[in-house]
Amino acid sequence: MRRITYENARGEEIVFYLSPLVIESLTGIGEVDAEVQGQKSPYQDGDTYIDSLLQARYIDLHGKITKTKLSEIKQLRKEIIRVCNPKLGLGKIVLELDGDVKEIEGVLESVPTFPEKRQNPFQEFLVSWKCPDPYWKDPQEVSRALKAYEGKFTFPFNFPVEFGIEGDSTSIYNEGDVETPVQINIQGPVSNPMVKNRTTGDYIRIWRTLSADEVLHIDTNQQNKRVEIYLNGSVIQKAWGYLDDYSELFKLIPGQNKISYVADSSTDNAIASIAWKNRYVGI
Template identity: 30%
Template sequence: MPQQKLGRIQWGPLVFGPGSQYHVTAIEGLDDLPEIRAEDINRPDQHGDYTSPDTTGARTIQIGLGLRGESPDDLRALTLALRAATQPQRQPAPLQLLDQDVLVYGKVRRRAVPYDAEALWALGTAALEIYCADPYLYSLEEYTASTTAYSPAAGRTYPLTHPRSYGSAGTSGRLTVVNNGASPAYPILRIDGPVANPSVEQVTTGGSITIDATIQAGEYLTIDTRTRAVLLMDTSPRRSWVRGGSQWPLLMPGPNELAYRGSALPGAPGQSSLLTVTWRDTSL
């Protein structure tokens, strides 16, 4: 269960906080609301403004550290390890607050390790600034849920026999996923073939995304609703397969019902297509 005390923080191979030689002395920007971006305009000849939907900018997290070495050489080793773990980055990396169930993705934009000759023996300090272009706070745990595509009941089998056979009951192609955060979550959708023209509908809020293509048995399509990347076998871009007018499904806070539909391929009897939804609880 998340706790109020800060606890352990992991950045790359290093763990800060209780049980480590890197004591966390301060943290800012984690529970703060990032700067709001608004496009409000004055109401002509009236009091007040016309207000736009509020969105946020990036999140910046500042971490203060106390380094506790066993000797001057040990302190130097801690400094070098911190320096190695906080190099400039091409892509954001996960910053995990292990005891608060919080994950953010960021880049190191500042590292300060002052040298104090009067106090420096086995103790030191450091300051880090983590820039998070994605301001969302995610749960450490990643959730998944799956369903096969909707298929109708098979109906009666003719000629009638005794006992009579009414065929299979079919499958609903529906699943319920729960976002326990306070903000909409961006799910990753994986569709495994065989299936033609698959669609995923957000039943709770409306809207759906449809793929105008055929996915063969043994193939899969990954849809990242945040970056809007659509990849066949995780390598080949297929963004053009998304039908015009589709609405990328989001998982609102609380329960969300999704419906998965698609057409079976000729010559693939008994092979079910599968939708797998992956998400994290999401807040700002």
């Protein structure tokens, strides 16, 4: 079984599956081009491998309208064109394939096309998407909450120094094929919070005190990186300038990741949450 549900930026949906919009062929759901990067020294045979970067994904859906009455065909054509409108920008493609469900963001490459019927009793159509982020994702976001921490850092101090009591940590398993970005939300009151991936050694820390009604929001997605402070659901301040100089907007590596939360001072209400979606190179 394969079924495509497309939801545009206005929240309108259209389903391609069985009658009246049948999928004839579907390409691009598995294959995606990769750019192999390398460098070459003078007089070197071949070159030296550096990295492989996946290109944008292109999905083409070839289908047919199974209705034969002209009025019904015209109505369904209008629905396909209305929902699959490239002027609306990015939408969400949900693919159900053999019991597995994955999603990806895509924008229509063109207005859907409808070849001439001629002797064919059914109206065929072609819908094509470009997916700038080539990775398929689980539709459900996974999240973990970390309890607040109480720090011990005071002036003057004697070595060794205890900068904070580590109260809670969590083990996160990334089931995907590649690293995946995270969204972190830290609720105040808290002073100088830090979230660390102990598996990789990377951490994110800001040098600022958050009040009880402020939330620090961090997104490590390459296409949407942000470090912001929210008050009552609205952004009140960009927080890039408060980042520790050695902070790294880390991602979860495939497999096990040990995550911990540290702060110089906080209360039991200062909860940190970390959320992510597993990513896959194909389906």
